Amino acid sequence: MLSAARLKLTDDESLATFEMDLSAQIWQVKYIGSEVATGLWGIKYTRRPVEILVKVAKSLPVDEALPQCNLKVSTEGVSIDILTPESKARSWKHPIDTISYGVQDLVYTRVFAMIVVKDEQHPHPFEVHAFVCDSRAVTRKLTFALAAAFQDYSRRIKESGEQSKTDNITPQRQKFAIDLRTPEELQEGANEETEA
Structure with a gap:
């Protein structure tokens, strides 16, 4: 299924339309890991966890590499299949309504990060998952794929008049966002926030 999504890409590019195959896209990436986040959405809540995860990854022994994985993005959510040399492959899924930010x-x-929201019984309700892509361009495309999935989910909810099956967990869970600003634009925004 193809879906046209209208998203503001940069100040120089007005609203642009792109088509995204929403049936499912599989990205081959390296899984850095997960870390607790202190907020629901925004770069300010992914930066510190990403710094921690990258620092840990850089300190791995030379003979130990980050695990390869297939990251599948679809209208249903994100699934992660860790591909390990051993026979113990790990996999898990995050439904689209549990991802609040990417x-x-x-x-x-080259790092894509997303915030996953756990249920209210979990001691740390927000968790950042981070992945290393082959290139900056691949990371950007992965971000667009999740944005298209969010947009499709939002459209389906509006059309059906339904509430998310997890809305009873917390009202904040209804928020989700993809930051499509370039890293340079994100940095400018962060600089402006610290100057204010």
Whole structure:
């Protein structure tokens, strides 16, 4: 299924339309890991966890690499299949209504990070998952794919008049966003916030 999505890409590019195959896209990436986040959405809540995860990844022994994984983005959500040399492959899924934010990191531009919201019984309700892509362009495309999935989910909810099955967990969970600003634009925004 193709869906046209209208998203503001940059100040120089007015609203642009792009088509995204929403049936499912699989990205081959390296999984950096997950870390607790202190907020629901925004670069300010992904930056510190990404810094921690990258620092840990850089300190891995030379003979130990980040695990390869297939990251599948669809209108239903994101599934992660860790591909390990051993027979113990791990996989898990995050439904689209449990992902609150996704972004291409502003410092490590090959890193895609997303915030996943856990249920209210979980001691840390927000968790950042981070992935290293082959290039900055691939990271950007992955971000667009999740944006298209969010947009489709929002459209389906409006059309059906339904509430998300998890809306009873917390009203904040209804918010979700993809930051489509370039890393340079994100940095400018962060600089402006610290000057104010």
